[in-house]
Amino acid sequence: MRHSRISQIAVHLPESGRTTEEVEARIAELNPGFEPPEGLIERFTGVRFRHIAPEDTQASDLAVAAIEKLFAAWGHGIDDVDLLIFAAASTDVIEPATAHIVSDKLGGSCPVFDVSNACSSVFNAIEVADALIKAGQYRRVLIACGERVSPGARYRGIATVDDFVHAGASHTVSDAGAALLVEASDEPGVIGHHSIANSSAWSATVVPLVHDKAADTMRVEYLGVKTLELVKGLDEVDIAPLLDAVAGFGLKMDDFAVVCVHQAVLAYVEVICERAGISFDRTVLTLADHGNVAAATLPLQLVTAVESGRLNPGDKVLLVGLASGLSLGVMAIQW
Numbered sequence: 519m520r521h522s523r524i525s526q527i528a529v530h531l532p533e534s535g536r537t538t539e540e541v542e543a544r545i546a547e548l549n550p551g552f553e554p555p556e557g558l559i560e561r562f563t564g565v566r567f568r569h570i571a572p573e574d575t576q577a578s579d580l581a582v583a584a585i586e587k588l589f590a591a592w593g594h595g596i597d598d599v600d601l602l603i604f605a606a607a608s609t610d611v612i613e614p615a616t617a618h619i620v621s622d623k624l625g626g627s628c629p630v631f632d633v634s635n636a637c638s639s640v641f642n643a644i645e646v647a648d649a650l651i652k653a654g655q656y657r658r659v660l661i662a663c664g665e666r667v668s669p670g671a672r673y674r675g676i677a678t679v680d681d682f683v684h685a686g687a688s689h690t691v692s693d694a695g696a697a698l699l700v701e702a703s704d705e706p707g708v709i710g711h712h713s714i715a716n717s718s719a720w721s722a723t724v725v726p727l728v729h730d731k732a733a734d735t736m737r738v739e740y741l742g743v744k745t746l747e748l749v750k751g752l753d754e755v756d757i758a759p760l761l762d763a764v765a766g767f768g769l770k771m772d773d774f775a776v777v778c779v780h781q782a783v784l785a786y787v788e789v790i791c792e793r794a795g796i797s798f799d800r801t802v803l804t805l806a807d808h809g810n811v812a813a814a815t816l817p818l819q820l821v822t823a824v825e826s827g828r829l830n831p832g833d834k835v836l837l838v839g840l841a842s843g844l845s846l847g848v849m850a851i852q853w
Contacts, residue, residue, distance in 0.1 A: 522651040522659075522700050523707020524644070524851065528587035529814065529821045530580055530695035532571040541568075541671075541689050549676045558682070559689050564784030568692035568809030570668045577608035578619040580695030581664030585624065588660075588697040596626040599699075600656040605633040605643035607812045608666045620662050636723075637780050638713075639663065639813035640696065641839035641847055647700040648708045656702075663696040665812040670725060687723070690782060692809030696817035706852055712763030713839070713847035716755045722747035723842030752786070752844065757793055760848045764836070767850045771795055774850075775833035778819035780840040781805040790838065802828070829853055 536544075542554045560566055571580060581604065589595050596602075604617035609632070611619075617630035633643040640663050647659035672685040700708070764771070771777075777800045779787050784805055791798050802819040804811075811818055816837050823829035831853060839847035 521703045521706045522648045523703040525701045526588050526592045526699035528584050528697045529818050530583035532569045532693050535569045548673050563690045564805050565690045565809050566806045571693040576610045577664035577666040578610050581620050581662040582623045584695035584697040596624040599628050599658050599660045601659045602630045603643045604662045605639040606663045606665050607636045636841035637812050638839040638841035638845045645711050651702050659700045661698040663814045665694050665814045667691040667812050668693050690810040692811045694811035694814040696814040709850040710767040711849035716844045719844045773834050774836040776823045776829050777801050777836045778816050779838040780815050782810045
């Protein structure tokens with residue numbers, strides 16, 4: 519039986535960034551008469567720093583930077599890839615697929631398409647790659663992720679603490695690129711995966727595309743989060759099918775060397791770990807020093823775990839996807 523495995527992974531993080539103190543100072547400067555409660559962003563979200571890409575950077579540029587690191591470590595290039603999937607919350611354009619832009623920048627000629635499911639985009643792209651490889655359609659699938667999300671942070675139009683809290687999630691977002699190579703394998707690398715959703719909670723976290731009547735154009739609004747609706751949506755989710763899936767893989771939580779949980783706000787990570795019976799010391803915390811890098815979060819945690827010596831060949835790792843909508847999923851991997 520054919521299996522798939524993640525054979526290469528790389529992450530690109532822009533060097534420049536903004537501390538939480540700098541975010542608070544900028545909000546105060548751009549909103550005369552309003553003084554952000556000092557330290558509230560870090561206390562509420564856990565974020566101390568976020569990466570900010572140069573002004574003219576596109577999502578595809580961040581993805582390409584990560585891919586070039588992956589190719590350098592792999593010793594091969596785009597001509598050795600059978601399929602390229604761009605997976606991110608960000609895009610360069612609404613049409614065509616950003617995967618075409620990434621491929622063009624790399625000089626590629628393989629088939630391409632996008633997978634988009636907010637912060638679970640990479641998680642779902644691995645599911646797709648695994649299925650296509652097992653079906654015998656492709657042998658090497660390159661997953662590219664470029665998250666240019668920092669422009670979605672709301673710095674203007676904040677006059678009250680309620681405005682500040684509503685915009686709070688946008689003050690955690692951070693730019694990054696990631697790349698993963700999923701290859702055919704004789705032994706299971708991707709052991710199994712399972713996803714669930716609570717789509718009734720879709721309106722809790724939204725980046726609207728609205729019609730600007732004055733300019734007669736479409737424009738993207740800032741990220742908005744209705745915190746109480748989001749918490750309610752998470753509380754309503756029955757995660758038993760996810761736990762049953764892990765057991766169905768023949769695994770227990772203690773079998774995983776590390777558990778990578780998507781991180782937007784630290785408190786949600788703690789809640790998910792408690793509900794799922796995951797020991798918090800097995801998580802890989804990247805939120806404080808890197809912010810919410812959207813769909814690049816799980817790759818960033820994997821790279822961090824490898825570089826710190828916490829994840830080694832032969833170890834098992836659990837990926838826990840979480841995205842607005844709401845989408846949740848688990849994926850067991852043999853590293």
